[in-house]
Amino acid sequence: MIGDGENSSKPVTNVENAVYEVANELLKAYNQGTFSVGGLLMDLEGNVLYKQHNNVITDNLIHDPTAHGERQMVDWYFENKATLSLPEPENIILVTSLDPCVMCTGSILQAGFARVIVSALDTHAGINYDMSATPPALPGTAMQLEAQQRSTYPKVHSPTKMFEREATGADISCFFKAGTTIDEQTYALTSIAFSATLDTISKKINTDLPEDQLKNPTCLSKDNPIYTALKEVYPQALEYTAPHPNQPDAGLAPYLITAAKEDLLNGGEGNAVAFLDCFGNLIMCSPGNQNLSEIQTPFILATRKYAALRFSLQLANTPDTSYYLGHPKYGTFIYAKSLELNPQGVVDLGAFGSTMGGKIPTDREQFQFAVSRVEQCNLDAFTDGLPPLYSSKDFVNIRLKQVQSHKLIKALKAGLPD
Numbered sequence: 001m002i003g004d005g006e007n008s009s010k011p012v013t014n015v016e017n018a019v020y021e022v023a024n025e026l027l028k029a030y031n032q033g034t035f036s037v038g039g040l041l042m043d044l045e046g047n048v049l050y051k052q053h054n055n056v057i058t059d060n061l062i063h064d065p066t067a068h069g070e071r072q073m074v075d076w077y078f079e080n081k082a083t084l085s086l087p088e089p090e091n092i093i094l095v096t097s098l099d100p101c102v103m104c105t106g107s108i109l110q111a112g113f114a115r116v117i118v119s120a121l122d123t124h125a126g127i128n129y130d131m132s133a134t135p136p137a138l139p140g141t142a143m144q145l146e147a148q149q150r151s152t153y154p155k156v157h158s159p160t161k162m163f164e165r166e167a168t169g170a171d172i173s174c175f176f177k178a179g180t181t182i183d184e185q186t187y188a189l190t191s192i193a194f195s196a197t198l199d200t201i202s203k204k205i206n207t208d209l210p211e212d213q214l215k216n217p218t219c220l221s222k223d224n225p226i227y228t229a230l231k232e233v234y235p236q237a238l239e240y241t242a243p244h245p246n247q248p249d250a251g252l253a254p255y256l257i258t259a260a261k262e263d264l265l266n267g268g269e270g271n272a273v274a275f276l277d278c279f280g281n282l283i284m285c286s287p288g289n290q291n292l293s294e295i296q297t298p299f300i301l302a303t304r305k306y307a308a309l310r311f312s313l314q315l316a317n318t319p320d321t322s323y324y325l326g327h328p329k330y331g332t333f334i335y336a337k338s339l340e341l342n343p344q345g346v347v348d349l350g351a352f353g354s355t356m357g358g359k360i361p362t363d364r365e366q367f368q369f370a371v372s373r374v375e376q377c378n379l380d381a382f383t384d385g386l387p388p389l390y391s392s393k394d395f396v397n398i399r400l401k402q403v404q405s406h407k408l409i410k411a412l413k414a415g416l417p418d
């Protein structure tokens with residue numbers, strides 16, 4: 001295996017062995033106290049290239065809400081393709097213990113892997129949540145068809161009849177000549193181990209301080225470690241505060257424009273995402289880094305940087321971190337230009353859902369854009385059709401709305417790179 005330095009093992013020639021490998025990987029996640037999901041990448045000859053598991057929680061803290069196995073594997077693939085001479089994406093198979101969520105589905109589509117082999121289903125956040133094996137949540141029939149043609153939910157061989165499932169999706173017999181079924185014990189492990197962690201970890205992601213206890217980081221002294229860490233991540237942090245916490249004005253434009261120019265240099269389309277805290281303070285503006293990995297969009301990097309900032313301070317037991325750096329559901333993410341209905345847009349919407357994790361305050365818009373590129377009705381149709389985690393009023397219920405300030409929109413239209 002290339003990815004983690006282990007000696008190469010025998011090629012995987014049947015689905016049961018592939019799923020058995022990812023079941024072993026998910027047990028590592030279970031022991032780590034995070035969502036029990038694991039996966040691997042292999043080439044068409046069955047050589048395992050890389051294995052990874054969920055890393056949302058490490059050291060009993062929220063490490064990165066986007067650190068799902070598949071998202072990390074796609075990043076690893078892009079980041080290492082040239083240096084490790086990895087096969088082209090159409091010669092890669094991704095095997096996962098759980099149906100990919102929206103973010104991971106967007107990541108896999110962007111990568112263009114030949115096949116995704118899925119063991120357990122996830123009726124809460126999985127792209128095949130309605131078990132129709134057609135992914136209705138994806139925007140546009142072309143993307144739905146693409147996902148359908150590349151995904152396989154193999155047959156489960158279940159002598160007890162408890163876990164019986166017929167195969168759906170694309171044929172994989174040409175890749176797995178020694179067998180295309182999953183044994184029920186292996187399937188049961190992938191399904192039950194995930195269910196065992198779903199509720200507890202979901203609650204853990206949502207146990208942050210309530211908003212009325214949060215403190216304004218502009219009151220921190222300049223030698224406070226939280227202040228220093230904020231400035232290290234984004235030197236212009238706290239330089240701007242919106243007149244109303246959730247409604248930035250044209251004063252935000254220069255920060256977004258600077259980051260968008262950097263995004264263009266980093267291989268992006270000249271976009272940027274700002275994150276404001278619940279007081280309206282600018283915490284950061286982030287470009288993407290698509291030269292490194294095509295799924296490192298400005299939004300993905302914004303949410304990951306904020307999570308990493310909180311994680312590193314909490315890991316170091318920095319006093320009052322949770323008071324000054326609240327859960328992102330109390331803040332606002334603002335795109336310079338709206339996402340588009342393509343795989344990277346799917347990545348972003350899914351990552352927003354994973355970042356929020358559960359029910360969010362409904363008295364504000366946490367997810368906004370300035371320059372519109374997609375009709376609002378098409379954005380609404382997309383967010384309304386997502387799996388329950390993202391669309392249900394009991395959970396995240398994603399809405400993506402244009403900012404209220406016409407002056408901000410105008411300033412960005414004039415200053416953003418084309």
Ligand SMILES: [Zn+2]
Pocket residue numbers: 068069070071100101102103104105
């Ligand atoms: Zn995922």
